[in-house]
Amino acid sequence: MIFFDGLYSLVSVILSLLSLLVAQFIKKGDKMSFPYGKEMLEPVVIIIKYAVILLLCIITLITAIVSLLSGGQETSVGQALIFAFVNTIGCVGVFILLTKNKGESGFVQAEANQWKMDTLISGAVLIGFITALLISFTPFKYLVPYVDPVMVLIVVGYFLKTPIVEITKTFREVLEMSADQSIEAKIKKVITPIESKYQISESILRIAKVGNKLFIDIDFILGPQSKMVTIADQDKIREEIIQHTKDLVYKKWLTVSFTNDKKWAEKVFA
Incomplete structure (x- = not known):
């Protein structure tokens, strides 16, 4: 779960950088090459962002299933709690900042959704490892190795919907279908x-x-x-x-x- 959370955060930063570069490119006028503007690049980049997130979710989901079937995953709960707490606070801060400034920009809305997912993932990690810590003091401590893959299955399974829905919605813009x-x-x-x-x-x-x-x-x-x-x-x-x-x-x-x-x-x- 920590690997998925950290990898998701890394991918989020890379995709955010891509959005920033493309947003700057769109702002630069070039009426000769783009007589109708460069806005078409925005939904294309957003589709790429969500496609990468969807692929990451699918790969992680498969890994979690394999881990669960092979006896779970041993975890250093104490260190995991520290990581989850710090990561959750950071993600909440970025999400709040983006939500306050998203306006009608597709890029910023996509970033807000992206960091909302990251915030909820980090929060789920924190709750999951607190649960694992509590279980370790009970007769059911043999279940602790299963907490990690089960958390991944729940969180990733829940978030699979977001990239699928957003890709479908944004694809309508690429096809220049009717607006809302x-x-x-x-x-x-x-x-x-x-x-x-x-x-x-x-x-x-x-x-x-x-x-x-x-x-x-x-x-x-x-x-x-x-x-x-x-x-x-x-x-x-x-x-x-x-x-x-x-x-x-x-x-x-x-x-x-x-x-x-x-x-x-x-x-x-x-």
């Missing part, structure tokens, strides 16, 4: 009054979240009953959309188009 329904509902709430004001018959809304950037594509389809929409009106509408979506604290890539023919809103042509 709450985001779509918020933007629809903004454009509905605009449709009423200018008597716009229909609109097509497309939203995709990639990293910390929100791509918003709106096509307003005008009809015979629609009011005249001048260039000034169009800019006013764009400004209104931006102002009313400020609470969506992502970088926004806004595209607003106006057409009399719905076919131009379909976007795909042979």
